[in-house]
Amino acid sequence: MILTIAKKELKLLFVSPLAWTFLALIQLMLTWVFLGRLDAFLELQSQLMQIANPPGATEVIIVPVFAVASIVLLMATPLLTMRLMAEEWRNHTMVLLISAPVSITAIVLGKFLGLMVFFLLAVLLTVMLSLSLLMGGTMDFGLLLSNTIGLLLLAACFVSIGLYISSLTSHPAIAALGTLGILLALWIADIVASNAGNVIQNFSLLRHYESFNRGLIDSFSLVFFVLFTLTFLILTIRRLDGERLHG
Amino acid sequence: MFVNDSMLNVTVFAHNLSRNFGSHTAVRRVDLELKRGEILGLLGPNGAGKSTTMQMLTGNLAPTSGSVQICGVDLLKNPRKAKCYIGYLPENPPLYKELTVDEYLQFAARLHNVDLSRINSAMTEAKQRCGIGDIGKRLISALSKGYQQRVGIAQAIIHQPEVIILDEPSVGLDPNQIREVRALIRELGKSCSVILSTHILPEVESVCDRVQIMHQGVMVFGAVLAELKQQGLSLEQIFEQFTLKNAHTGNS
Helix, strand or coil: CHHHHHHHHHHHHHHCHHHHHHHHHHHHHHHHHHHHHHHHHHHHHHHHCCCCCCCCHHHHHHHHHHHHHHHHHHHHHHHHHHHHHHHHHHCCCHHHHHHCCCCHHHHHHHHHHHHHHHHHHHHHHHHHHHHHHHHCCCCCHHHHHHHHHHHHHHHHHHHHHHHHHHHHCCCHHHHHHHHHHHHHHHHHHHHHCCCCCCHHHHHCHHHHHHHHHCCCCCHHHHHHHHHHHHHHHHHHHHHHHHHHHHC | CHHHHHHHCEEEEEEEEEEEECCEEEEEEEEEEEECCCEEEEECCCCCCHHHHHHHHCCCCCCCEEEEEECCEECCCCHHHHHCCEEEECCCCCCCCCCEHHHHHHHHHHHCCCCCCCHHHHHHHHHHHHCCCCCCCCEHHHCCHHHHHHHHHHHHHCCCCCEEEEECCCCCCCHHHHHHHHHHHHHHHHHCEEEEEECCHHHHHHHCCEEEEEECCEEEEEEEHHHHHHCCCCHHHHHHHHHHHHHHHHHC
C-alpha cells in the first residue's frame, strides 16, 4: 500500500515539468562546479605533488560538488514538497486516500518514500558525475560513500519537514515559503550561535552534514538526522489524524 | 435464526451519531440503518448535516459520540477492514487532474486492494457502467464536469463495495446524464446498499426505496417511499412541513 502511494506521487511528479526542470538544473549547476574544480585541480596538481600528504582528486573536486548539492537541495526541496499534502487538501483528493482501507501512517510513509525515490535519482546523478573521474585516475570511494549517505539523510530531513509544513495548509505557496523559512533558519542556526559548543548549533542540519562531507560518518549526526526525520513524520501522521478527529 | 438472517443483511448501522465543531453541533443523535439491496435518500436543506453524516459513515470524520458498523465491522475500532466495504463519492469528486482516467482508476483500484490480476477487468466494468468506456486515455483535467463526476462514481464502485455512499451525485450533469446516473444507481441498489444525498426531490422519488430528512443536524423524518405513495402523501409537502416549520421556530 505504501508502494502504491509512492508510485502515484512519483507519477504526479513526473507528469509535471517541475521534476524534469529540477533534475536538469541541479545537474547543470553541479557539472559547472565540477568542471571548475577539475580545472583548478589540474592547475594545482604539480604544486600539490610537493606536499607530503597531498589531497586527492576526490577531496578537491567531489567534496565541493556535494557541498553545493546540499545547498541546492535546501533551496529546491520546498518547491517539491509543497504540493505533497497541501494540494491534496486543496483538490479534495485527501478524501480518496482516507476513505480507502489504508492507514494514515501508510499515506504519510508512501508520500515520503515517493519523494525520497526522486531525490535518490538526483543523488545518483551526482554520484555518476563524480564517478566520471575514474576515466582519468583513482578515487577515494570511502569519501564518496560518506558524502552520498550524508546527502540522502539530509534529503530525508528536508522532505520530512516539508511534508509536515505542507500538511498544515491547503495553499502550496504558503507551504513552500514556510518550509524554505524553516530550512534557512536551521541552516543559519550555526552562525547565530557564535560561540562554539552552543546547544543551538546542534540543530543546524548543514553543520551535521559537514562531517559527512569531510568523510566522517559521525554517529551523533547520523542519529540526529534519523530522529529529525522520524519526528516530523510522526508529527505529520498526528496532524492528519487530528484533522479527522477535530475537523 | 430469522433474527440472525436479518442482522446479516444490515450493511450500515449507525447509532446515536453526533458531531460537534467547537460549540456548534452539526449532527445530533442520528440513527441510520440500511439493508442490502436498499437505496436510502438523505434529504435536507443546505447545511442540514448530510455531508457531515456521510463523512462520519466513511471514516473521514470521527464522530463526537455514537458508533458506526459497516457489514458488522466497527468503523471506529477496525477502520481498515470496515473501509473495504465502502465506496464513497464526496461532494467534490476526489480527482487527480494531472492523470488520465485509466491511470486514476488503476490507482483507486490498487488503493482498495483490488488484485493485480483483476484490475483490468474491474476497470473495464466500472468504466462501462458509468459510460466512460472510451475516454480512458484522456486527461481528467480535460474532461467536462459531467464526465469528471462519472469518473468519480467509477472510482467509488471499482472495488465492488457492499455500501456505496454518494454525496449529490447528479450535480453538474445534463438531463440525459442524470437519467443515466439514476439508472446506474438503481442497478447498483440491486446488489448493494446505496446512500444518496441530494436536494432534488424527484431524484429521491425516482430512485430511492426509503427517505430520511435531516434538518439542523437532526433526523426529522423517515419513511418508506412506497408507503408514502400508498397514503397519497407528496414528498414535497412533507419536506416543506419538516424543514420550514423548524426553521421558523429556530429563528423566532
